[in-house]
Amino acid sequence: MNIDRRRFLAASMGFLAGAAVPNIFGKRVYGQRTDKKPNIVLINTDDQPSWWVGVYGNEDVHTSNMDKLASEGMLFKTAVTVPVCSPSRAMMLTGRYNHQVGIDDFINNDEVTGLPNGSVTFAQVLRNAGYTTGIVGKWHLGKEMEYWPTLRGFDYWAGFTNAHGPLNPTLYVKRGDERVENQKIEGFTLNILTDYAINFIHENRDKPFMLYLSYPAPHMGYLPVPEEDMAHYIGKKFKLPDYKRFPEAKDYPEQELQKRYLANYAPVTSIDRNMGRLFEELKTLGLEENTVVVFTGDNGYCLGRHGLRSKGNARFLGTDIPRPNMFDDSIVVPLIVRWPGVVKPGSRCNELVSHIDFFPTFMEIAGLETTDVSHLEGISILPLLRGEEKIWRDELFLIYDMKYHAVAHMRMIRIKRWKLIHHYEDERKNELYDLKNDPGELNNLYGDKSVKSVQYILTGRLKAWEQRVGAAKEDLLKRNRPY
Numbered sequence: 001m002n003i004d005r006r007r008f009l010a011a012s013m014g015f016l017a018g019a020a021v022p023n024i025f026g027k028r029v030y031g032q033r034t035d036k037k038p039n040i041v042l043i044n045t046d047d048q049p050s051w052w053v054g055v056y057g058n059e060d061v062h063t064s065n066m067d068k069l070a071s072e073g074m075l076f077k078t079a080v081t082v083p084v085c086s087p088s089r090a091m092m093l094t095g096r097y098n099h100q101v102g103i104d105d106f107i108n109n110d111e112v113t114g115l116p117n118g119s120v121t122f123a124q125v126l127r128n129a130g131y132t133t134g135i136v137g138k139w140h141l142g143k144e145m146e147y148w149p150t151l152r153g154f155d156y157w158a159g160f161t162n163a164h165g166p167l168n169p170t171l172y173v174k175r176g177d178e179r180v181e182n183q184k185i186e187g188f189t190l191n192i193l194t195d196y197a198i199n200f201i202h203e204n205r206d207k208p209f210m211l212y213l214s215y216p217a218p219h220m221g222y223l224p225v226p227e228e229d230m231a232h233y234i235g236k237k238f239k240l241p242d243y244k245r246f247p248e249a250k251d252y253p254e255q256e257l258q259k260r261y262l263a264n265y266a267p268v269t270s271i272d273r274n275m276g277r278l279f280e281e282l283k284t285l286g287l288e289e290n291t292v293v294v295f296t297g298d299n300g301y302c303l304g305r306h307g308l309r310s311k312g313n314a315r316f317l318g319t320d321i322p323r324p325n326m327f328d329d330s331i332v333v334p335l336i337v338r339w340p341g342v343v344k345p346g347s348r349c350n351e352l353v354s355h356i357d358f359f360p361t362f363m364e365i366a367g368l369e370t371t372d373v374s375h376l377e378g379i380s381i382l383p384l385l386r387g388e389e390k391i392w393r394d395e396l397f398l399i400y401d402m403k404y405h406a407v408a409h410m411r412m413i414r415i416k417r418w419k420l421i422h423h424y425e426d427e428r429k430n431e432l433y434d435l436k437n438d439p440g441e442l443n444n445l446y447g448d449k450s451v452k453s454v455q456y457i458l459t460g461r462l463k464a465w466e467q468r469v470g471a472a473k474e475d476l477l478k479r480n481r482p483y
Protein backbone atom coordinates (compact mmCIF):
# COMPACT_ATOMS: atom_id res chain seq x y z
CA MET A 1 0.00 0.00 0.00
CA ASN A 2 1.49 3.34 -0.87
CA ILE A 3 1.65 6.10 1.67
CA ASP A 4 -1.05 8.24 0.08
CA ARG A 5 -3.48 5.34 0.06
CA ARG A 6 -2.62 4.46 3.64
CA ARG A 7 -3.09 8.05 4.71
CA PHE A 8 -6.40 8.24 2.88
CA LEU A 9 -7.65 5.09 4.55
CA ALA A 10 -6.43 6.19 7.95
CA ALA A 11 -8.10 9.55 7.45
CA SER A 12 -11.38 7.97 6.38
CA MET A 13 -11.35 5.57 9.30
CA GLY A 14 -10.55 8.42 11.61
CA PHE A 15 -13.56 10.26 10.29
CA LEU A 16 -15.92 7.33 10.63
CA ALA A 17 -14.63 6.26 13.97
CA GLY A 18 -13.67 9.40 15.68
CA ALA A 19 -15.89 12.26 14.70
CA ALA A 20 -18.69 13.50 16.84
CA VAL A 21 -21.89 11.60 16.21
CA PRO A 22 -24.04 13.71 13.89
CA ASN A 23 -27.63 13.97 15.01
CA ILE A 24 -30.56 14.24 12.62
CA PHE A 25 -30.21 18.01 12.46
CA GLY A 26 -26.61 17.64 11.38
CA LYS A 27 -25.24 19.18 14.57
CA ARG A 28 -22.25 17.68 16.33
CA VAL A 29 -23.12 15.88 19.53
CA TYR A 30 -20.22 15.80 21.92
CA GLY A 31 -19.49 13.13 24.48
CA GLN A 32 -20.29 10.09 22.37
CA ARG A 33 -18.06 7.75 20.48
CA THR A 34 -18.43 4.25 19.21
CA ASP A 35 -15.00 3.47 17.96
CA LYS A 36 -11.79 1.54 18.61
CA LYS A 37 -9.43 2.34 21.46
CA PRO A 38 -8.15 5.90 21.19
CA ASN A 39 -4.46 6.68 21.34
CA ILE A 40 -3.23 8.76 24.24
CA VAL A 41 -0.51 11.39 23.99
CA LEU A 42 0.47 12.90 27.35
CA ILE A 43 2.79 15.89 27.15
CA ASN A 44 4.37 16.96 30.44
CA THR A 45 6.63 19.99 30.81
CA ASP A 46 9.06 20.56 33.65
CA ASP A 47 8.44 23.57 35.92
CA GLN A 48 5.80 25.35 33.84
CA PRO A 49 3.00 26.90 35.91
CA SER A 50 -0.35 27.49 34.25
CA TRP A 51 0.36 31.22 34.23
CA TRP A 52 3.13 30.64 31.65
CA VAL A 53 0.64 29.76 28.94
CA GLY A 54 -0.93 32.48 26.79
CA VAL A 55 -4.46 31.15 27.00
CA TYR A 56 -4.27 31.17 30.81
CA GLY A 57 -3.89 34.94 30.61
CA ASN A 58 -0.20 35.59 29.98
CA GLU A 59 0.36 38.23 27.28
CA ASP A 60 4.15 37.96 27.21
CA VAL A 61 4.80 34.27 26.55
CA HIS A 62 4.40 32.96 22.99
CA THR A 63 2.47 29.66 23.05
CA SER A 64 0.40 29.54 19.88
CA ASN A 65 0.07 25.73 19.78
CA MET A 66 -0.86 25.40 23.46
CA ASP A 67 -3.45 28.14 22.93
CA LYS A 68 -4.77 26.44 19.81
CA LEU A 69 -5.03 23.16 21.69
CA ALA A 70 -7.22 24.96 24.24
CA SER A 71 -9.41 26.31 21.43
CA GLU A 72 -9.89 22.73 20.22
CA GLY A 73 -10.32 21.11 23.63
CA MET A 74 -10.98 21.73 27.31
CA LEU A 75 -8.88 23.92 29.59
CA PHE A 76 -8.87 23.18 33.32
CA LYS A 77 -8.37 26.25 35.46
CA THR A 78 -7.49 24.44 38.68
CA ALA A 79 -5.35 21.35 38.04
CA VAL A 80 -3.01 20.78 40.93
CA THR A 81 -0.08 18.57 41.80
CA VAL A 82 2.74 18.35 44.35
CA PRO A 83 5.07 21.28 43.73
CA VAL A 84 8.26 19.33 42.86
CA CYS A 85 9.28 16.87 40.12
CA SER A 86 9.45 13.29 41.37
CA PRO A 87 6.43 13.29 43.73
CA SER A 88 4.30 14.88 41.03
CA ARG A 89 5.35 12.27 38.47
CA ALA A 90 4.72 9.49 40.99
CA MET A 91 1.20 10.78 41.61
CA MET A 92 0.48 11.09 37.93
CA LEU A 93 1.72 7.63 36.99
CA THR A 94 0.27 5.68 39.93
CA GLY A 95 -2.97 7.53 40.72
CA ARG A 96 -1.92 7.55 44.38
CA TYR A 97 -0.51 10.17 46.70
CA ASN A 98 3.25 10.40 46.46
CA HIS A 99 3.95 9.33 50.06
CA GLN A 100 1.86 6.19 49.45
CA VAL A 101 4.47 5.08 46.93
CA GLY A 102 7.42 6.32 49.00
CA ILE A 103 8.32 9.42 46.99
CA ASP A 104 8.46 12.36 49.40
CA ASP A 105 10.75 14.82 47.65
CA PHE A 106 12.53 15.10 44.31
CA ILE A 107 15.10 12.36 43.74
CA ASN A 108 18.57 13.79 43.92
CA ASN A 109 21.29 12.70 41.50
CA ASP A 110 23.21 10.75 44.14
CA GLU A 111 20.17 8.97 45.59
CA VAL A 112 19.63 5.26 45.01
CA THR A 113 15.87 5.14 45.16
CA GLY A 114 12.90 5.32 42.84
CA LEU A 115 9.34 4.28 42.17
CA PRO A 116 9.18 0.92 43.95
CA ASN A 117 8.60 -2.29 42.12
CA GLY A 118 4.94 -3.16 42.67
CA SER A 119 3.71 0.40 42.20
CA VAL A 120 1.30 -0.07 39.35
CA THR A 121 1.44 2.64 36.69
CA PHE A 122 -1.15 3.51 34.08
CA ALA A 123 1.40 2.42 31.50
CA GLN A 124 1.25 -1.14 32.85
CA VAL A 125 -2.52 -1.20 32.78
CA LEU A 126 -2.70 0.24 29.28
CA ARG A 127 -0.08 -2.19 28.04
CA ASN A 128 -2.12 -5.08 29.44
CA ALA A 129 -5.08 -3.67 27.56
CA GLY A 130 -3.24 -3.90 24.26
CA TYR A 131 -1.56 -0.51 24.03
CA THR A 132 2.02 -0.01 22.94
CA THR A 133 3.45 2.30 25.56
CA GLY A 134 6.33 4.71 25.15
CA ILE A 135 8.09 7.40 27.12
CA VAL A 136 10.30 10.01 25.54
CA GLY A 137 12.35 12.34 27.74
CA LYS A 138 12.74 12.76 31.47
CA TRP A 139 11.79 10.00 33.92
CA HIS A 140 12.96 11.22 37.34
CA LEU A 141 11.63 8.25 39.27
CA GLY A 142 14.90 6.42 39.84
CA LYS A 143 18.30 6.40 38.17
CA GLU A 144 19.26 2.77 38.76
CA MET A 145 18.23 0.29 36.11
CA GLU A 146 15.83 -1.50 38.50
CA TYR A 147 13.67 1.66 38.54
CA TRP A 148 13.66 2.36 34.82
CA PRO A 149 10.41 3.04 33.00
CA THR A 150 10.88 -0.09 30.90
CA LEU A 151 10.27 -2.01 34.16
CA ARG A 152 7.25 0.16 35.03
CA GLY A 153 5.02 -0.54 32.07
CA PHE A 154 6.73 1.21 29.16
CA ASP A 155 7.60 -0.83 26.07
CA TYR A 156 9.86 1.89 24.76
CA TRP A 157 12.01 4.62 26.25
CA ALA A 158 14.17 7.26 24.63
CA GLY A 159 15.40 9.66 27.25
CA PHE A 160 17.26 10.11 30.50
CA THR A 161 16.71 9.44 34.18
CA ASN A 162 17.01 12.93 35.68
CA ALA A 163 17.51 16.39 34.24
CA HIS A 164 19.32 17.06 30.97
CA GLY A 165 20.70 20.23 29.42
CA PRO A 166 19.43 21.97 26.28
CA LEU A 167 22.12 20.74 23.86
CA ASN A 168 23.51 17.47 22.47
CA PRO A 169 21.61 15.03 24.67
CA THR A 170 22.83 11.57 25.53
CA LEU A 171 19.80 9.30 25.39
CA TYR A 172 19.09 5.83 26.57
CA VAL A 173 17.10 4.15 23.85
CA LYS A 174 15.47 0.93 24.93
CA ARG A 175 12.74 -1.30 23.58
CA GLY A 176 11.53 -4.12 25.86
CA ASP A 177 14.43 -6.47 26.55
CA GLU A 178 16.65 -5.08 23.84
CA ARG A 179 20.03 -3.84 24.94
CA VAL A 180 20.35 -0.22 25.85
CA GLU A 181 21.77 2.11 23.31
CA ASN A 182 23.42 5.11 24.86
CA GLN A 183 23.38 7.70 22.15
CA LYS A 184 24.80 11.17 22.07
CA ILE A 185 23.00 13.25 19.47
CA GLU A 186 24.02 16.64 18.18
CA GLY A 187 21.40 19.34 18.37
CA PHE A 188 18.78 20.93 20.58
CA THR A 189 17.39 18.52 23.17
CA LEU A 190 13.78 19.65 22.76
CA ASN A 191 13.87 19.20 18.98
CA ILE A 192 15.52 15.79 19.28
CA LEU A 193 13.06 14.47 21.85
CA THR A 194 10.23 15.55 19.59
CA ASP A 195 11.85 13.69 16.68
CA TYR A 196 11.83 10.52 18.79
CA ALA A 197 8.22 11.12 19.82
CA ILE A 198 7.20 11.56 16.18
CA ASN A 199 9.03 8.38 15.23
CA PHE A 200 7.26 6.48 17.99
CA ILE A 201 3.88 7.65 16.72
CA HIS A 202 4.84 6.83 13.15
CA GLU A 203 5.99 3.32 14.04
CA ASN A 204 2.86 2.57 16.05
CA ARG A 205 0.30 4.33 13.86
CA ASP A 206 -1.64 1.14 13.11
CA LYS A 207 -2.29 0.04 16.71
CA PRO A 208 -3.38 1.74 19.92
CA PHE A 209 -0.50 3.57 21.57
CA MET A 210 0.16 5.69 24.62
CA LEU A 211 3.00 8.16 24.44
CA TYR A 212 4.27 10.03 27.48
CA LEU A 213 6.39 12.89 26.16
CA SER A 214 8.22 14.35 29.11
CA TYR A 215 10.10 17.53 28.20
CA PRO A 216 12.92 18.51 30.60
CA ALA A 217 12.20 22.25 30.16
CA PRO A 218 11.78 25.11 30.99
CA HIS A 219 13.32 23.79 34.21
CA MET A 220 15.35 26.56 35.92
CA GLY A 221 15.91 28.46 32.70
CA TYR A 222 16.72 26.31 29.70
CA LEU A 223 18.90 28.17 27.21
CA PRO A 224 20.00 28.11 24.48
CA VAL A 225 17.01 27.43 22.28
CA PRO A 226 16.90 27.77 18.48
CA GLU A 227 16.90 31.32 17.10
CA GLU A 228 13.40 30.94 15.72
CA ASP A 229 12.08 30.49 19.28
CA MET A 230 14.19 33.31 20.66
CA ALA A 231 12.99 35.59 17.85
CA HIS A 232 9.64 36.13 19.61
CA TYR A 233 11.40 37.90 22.47
CA ILE A 234 13.94 40.18 20.83
CA GLY A 235 13.85 43.56 22.57
CA LYS A 236 10.95 42.47 24.76
CA LYS A 237 10.45 43.63 28.34
CA PHE A 238 8.36 41.33 30.48
CA LYS A 239 5.71 42.24 32.98
CA LEU A 240 7.17 41.52 36.41
CA PRO A 241 5.32 40.80 39.64
CA ASP A 242 5.65 43.19 42.56
CA TYR A 243 8.42 41.21 44.27
CA LYS A 244 9.82 44.26 46.01
CA ARG A 245 7.03 44.24 48.55
CA PHE A 246 8.79 41.23 50.12
CA PRO A 247 11.68 42.53 52.25
CA GLU A 248 13.83 39.43 51.69
CA ALA A 249 13.74 39.91 47.90
CA LYS A 250 13.53 43.67 47.49
CA ASP A 251 17.20 44.17 46.56
CA TYR A 252 17.08 41.74 43.66
CA PRO A 253 17.80 43.65 40.43
CA GLU A 254 14.90 43.92 37.97
CA GLN A 255 17.25 43.34 35.08
CA GLU A 256 18.23 39.96 36.51
CA LEU A 257 14.60 38.97 36.86
CA GLN A 258 13.98 40.03 33.26
CA LYS A 259 16.78 37.64 32.21
CA ARG A 260 15.18 34.82 34.20
CA TYR A 261 11.86 35.43 32.48
CA LEU A 262 13.52 35.20 29.09
CA ALA A 263 15.35 32.02 30.13
CA ASN A 264 12.02 30.40 30.98
CA TYR A 265 9.64 31.82 28.37
CA ALA A 266 11.93 31.05 25.41
CA PRO A 267 12.10 27.30 26.17
CA VAL A 268 8.33 27.25 26.73
CA THR A 269 8.07 28.62 23.18
CA SER A 270 10.53 26.01 21.96
CA ILE A 271 8.35 23.27 23.43
CA ASP A 272 5.29 24.94 21.94
CA ARG A 273 6.79 24.91 18.43
CA ASN A 274 7.75 21.27 18.85
CA MET A 275 4.26 20.40 20.05
CA GLY A 276 3.05 21.92 16.78
CA ARG A 277 5.31 19.52 14.85
CA LEU A 278 3.90 16.58 16.75
CA PHE A 279 0.30 17.67 16.13
CA GLU A 280 1.06 18.02 12.41
CA GLU A 281 2.30 14.44 12.38
CA LEU A 282 -0.89 13.20 14.03
CA LYS A 283 -2.86 15.04 11.38
CA THR A 284 -0.76 13.76 8.50
CA LEU A 285 -1.19 10.18 9.70
CA GLY A 286 -4.93 10.64 10.05
CA LEU A 287 -4.70 10.01 13.79
CA GLU A 288 -5.87 13.39 15.02
CA GLU A 289 -9.49 12.34 15.49
CA ASN A 290 -8.73 9.19 17.43
CA THR A 291 -6.01 10.53 19.69
CA VAL A 292 -6.54 12.11 23.08
CA VAL A 293 -3.93 14.79 23.68
CA VAL A 294 -3.28 15.81 27.26
CA PHE A 295 -0.96 18.71 27.93
CA THR A 296 0.18 19.44 31.48
CA GLY A 297 3.14 20.38 33.70
CA ASP A 298 4.82 18.62 36.61
CA ASN A 299 4.72 21.57 38.99
CA GLY A 300 4.29 25.33 39.00
CA TYR A 301 6.81 28.09 39.55
CA CYS A 302 6.92 31.41 41.37
CA LEU A 303 9.60 33.49 39.58
CA GLY A 304 9.16 36.72 41.50
CA ARG A 305 5.70 36.05 42.81
CA HIS A 306 5.80 36.03 46.64
CA GLY A 307 9.35 37.32 46.19
CA LEU A 308 10.41 33.77 45.37
CA ARG A 309 12.23 31.84 42.72
CA SER A 310 11.40 28.21 42.07
CA LYS A 311 8.46 26.11 43.29
CA GLY A 312 7.44 24.25 46.49
CA ASN A 313 11.05 24.33 47.66
CA ALA A 314 11.52 27.98 46.70
CA ARG A 315 13.99 30.48 48.05
CA PHE A 316 13.66 34.25 48.08
CA LEU A 317 15.13 35.92 45.01
CA GLY A 318 18.85 36.50 45.32
CA THR A 319 19.06 34.67 48.67
CA ASP A 320 19.36 31.20 50.17
CA ILE A 321 16.41 31.82 52.48
CA PRO A 322 14.01 28.92 51.94
CA ARG A 323 10.25 29.31 51.79
CA PRO A 324 8.62 25.87 51.58
CA ASN A 325 5.19 26.56 50.13
CA MET A 326 2.06 25.31 48.46
CA PHE A 327 1.04 28.59 46.84
CA ASP A 328 -1.14 28.19 43.75
CA ASP A 329 1.80 29.48 41.71
CA SER A 330 3.67 26.33 42.75
CA ILE A 331 0.87 23.74 42.62
CA VAL A 332 -1.42 24.81 39.77
CA VAL A 333 -0.28 23.50 36.39
CA PRO A 334 -1.66 23.79 32.88
CA LEU A 335 -4.10 21.07 31.90
CA ILE A 336 -5.59 21.07 28.42
CA VAL A 337 -7.27 18.02 26.87
CA ARG A 338 -8.21 17.63 23.23
CA TRP A 339 -10.33 14.73 22.08
CA PRO A 340 -12.20 15.49 18.88
CA GLY A 341 -15.80 14.43 19.03
CA VAL A 342 -15.84 14.02 22.80
CA VAL A 343 -14.51 17.27 24.20
CA LYS A 344 -16.28 20.38 23.04
CA PRO A 345 -13.81 22.77 21.40
CA GLY A 346 -12.98 25.83 23.46
CA SER A 347 -14.58 24.51 26.64
CA ARG A 348 -13.43 25.53 30.11
CA CYS A 349 -13.66 23.66 33.39
CA ASN A 350 -13.51 25.22 36.85
CA GLU A 351 -13.73 21.97 38.82
CA LEU A 352 -10.90 20.86 41.12
CA VAL A 353 -8.76 18.22 39.44
CA SER A 354 -5.42 16.64 40.28
CA HIS A 355 -2.64 14.58 38.76
CA ILE A 356 -3.97 11.57 40.67
CA ASP A 357 -6.92 11.67 38.27
CA PHE A 358 -4.88 10.79 35.18
CA PHE A 359 -4.69 7.05 35.88
CA PRO A 360 -8.45 6.36 36.18
CA THR A 361 -9.12 8.79 33.31
CA PHE A 362 -6.79 6.91 30.98
CA MET A 363 -8.34 3.62 32.04
CA GLU A 364 -11.77 4.88 31.14
CA ILE A 365 -10.56 6.31 27.85
CA ALA A 366 -9.20 2.84 27.06
CA GLY A 367 -12.63 1.35 27.87
CA LEU A 368 -11.47 -0.33 31.10
CA GLU A 369 -13.52 -0.67 34.27
CA THR A 370 -12.11 1.37 37.13
CA THR A 371 -14.18 -0.33 39.80
CA ASP A 372 -11.62 -3.08 40.52
CA VAL A 373 -8.80 -0.67 41.23
CA SER A 374 -9.85 0.57 44.61
CA HIS A 375 -6.29 1.52 45.52
CA LEU A 376 -6.54 4.49 43.17
CA GLU A 377 -7.07 7.82 44.91
CA GLY A 378 -8.04 9.77 41.80
CA ILE A 379 -11.32 10.05 39.91
CA SER A 380 -11.75 9.81 36.15
CA ILE A 381 -12.31 13.25 34.68
CA LEU A 382 -14.01 11.77 31.63
CA PRO A 383 -17.48 13.00 32.71
CA LEU A 384 -16.07 16.53 32.89
CA LEU A 385 -14.48 16.09 29.47
CA ARG A 386 -17.81 14.97 28.07
CA GLY A 387 -19.44 18.05 29.54
CA GLU A 388 -21.80 16.01 31.70
CA GLU A 389 -23.59 17.60 34.63
CA LYS A 390 -22.02 15.85 37.58
CA ILE A 391 -21.60 16.44 41.27
CA TRP A 392 -17.87 16.74 41.54
CA ARG A 393 -15.44 16.62 44.47
CA ASP A 394 -15.20 19.81 46.50
CA GLU A 395 -11.77 19.30 48.04
CA LEU A 396 -8.22 18.52 47.00
CA PHE A 397 -5.38 17.30 49.16
CA LEU A 398 -1.62 17.39 48.78
CA ILE A 399 1.32 16.24 50.87
CA TYR A 400 4.92 17.33 50.58
CA ASP A 401 7.58 16.08 52.97
CA MET A 402 10.53 18.16 51.92
CA LYS A 403 14.09 17.18 52.77
CA TYR A 404 16.20 19.13 50.28
CA HIS A 405 16.94 22.87 50.72
CA ALA A 406 14.96 22.77 54.01
CA VAL A 407 12.92 20.37 56.09
CA ALA A 408 9.16 20.80 55.86
CA HIS A 409 6.13 18.57 56.30
CA MET A 410 3.20 20.21 54.54
CA ARG A 411 -0.35 18.92 54.17
CA MET A 412 -2.93 20.87 52.23
CA ILE A 413 -6.66 20.97 51.76
CA ARG A 414 -7.90 23.26 49.01
CA ILE A 415 -11.55 23.88 48.34
CA LYS A 416 -12.77 26.39 45.78
CA ARG A 417 -12.66 29.35 48.12
CA TRP A 418 -10.21 28.38 50.85
CA LYS A 419 -6.82 26.75 51.29
CA LEU A 420 -5.40 25.43 54.56
CA ILE A 421 -1.81 24.22 54.92
CA HIS A 422 -0.41 22.47 57.96
CA HIS A 423 3.32 22.70 58.54
CA TYR A 424 4.15 19.83 60.86
CA GLU A 425 7.78 20.92 61.09
CA ASP A 426 6.58 24.09 62.85
CA GLU A 427 2.88 24.72 63.30
CA ARG A 428 3.46 28.42 63.80
CA LYS A 429 3.90 28.44 60.00
CA ASN A 430 0.40 27.10 59.27
CA GLU A 431 -1.44 28.99 56.54
CA LEU A 432 -5.04 29.77 55.61
CA TYR A 433 -5.99 31.78 52.53
CA ASP A 434 -9.26 33.16 51.24
CA LEU A 435 -8.72 32.51 47.54
CA LYS A 436 -11.81 34.45 46.55
CA ASN A 437 -10.78 37.74 48.12
CA ASP A 438 -7.05 37.10 48.11
CA PRO A 439 -6.18 35.03 45.02
CA GLY A 440 -2.53 36.08 45.30
CA GLU A 441 -2.33 34.45 48.76
CA LEU A 442 -0.77 37.48 50.39
CA ASN A 443 -2.81 37.55 53.57
CA ASN A 444 -2.39 34.54 55.86
CA LEU A 445 -5.57 34.29 57.95
CA TYR A 446 -4.51 31.32 60.07
CA GLY A 447 -5.57 31.99 63.65
CA ASP A 448 -7.69 35.00 62.67
CA LYS A 449 -10.87 35.05 64.74
CA SER A 450 -13.01 36.20 61.79
CA VAL A 451 -12.44 32.85 60.04
CA LYS A 452 -12.38 30.62 63.09
CA SER A 453 -15.17 28.34 61.90
CA VAL A 454 -13.62 27.92 58.43
CA GLN A 455 -10.32 26.96 60.02
CA TYR A 456 -12.03 24.55 62.36
CA ILE A 457 -13.97 22.78 59.62
CA LEU A 458 -11.05 22.59 57.19
CA THR A 459 -8.74 21.31 59.94
CA GLY A 460 -11.20 18.50 60.64
CA ARG A 461 -11.43 17.57 56.98
CA LEU A 462 -7.67 17.69 56.49
CA LYS A 463 -7.00 15.60 59.59
CA ALA A 464 -9.55 13.00 58.51
CA TRP A 465 -7.77 12.71 55.18
CA GLU A 466 -4.35 12.54 56.85
CA GLN A 467 -5.56 9.69 59.05
CA ARG A 468 -7.02 7.81 56.11
CA VAL A 469 -3.90 7.97 53.93
CA GLY A 470 -1.28 7.62 56.70
CA ALA A 471 -0.08 11.22 56.49
CA ALA A 472 -0.82 12.40 60.03
CA LYS A 473 1.82 13.84 62.32
CA GLU A 474 1.93 10.57 64.28
CA ASP A 475 2.64 8.69 61.06
CA LEU A 476 5.77 10.76 60.55
CA LEU A 477 7.11 9.37 63.80
CA LYS A 478 6.26 5.84 62.72
CA ARG A 479 8.11 6.41 59.47
CA ASN A 480 11.06 7.50 61.58
CA ARG A 481 11.23 10.88 59.90
CA PRO A 482 12.06 13.89 62.03
CA TYR A 483 10.02 17.06 61.93
Ligand SMILES: [Ca+2]
Nearest residue numbers: 046047085298
Ligand atom coordinates in the same frame (compact mmCIF):
# COMPACT_ATOMS: atom_id res chain seq x y z
CA1 LIG B 1 9.67 19.95 37.81
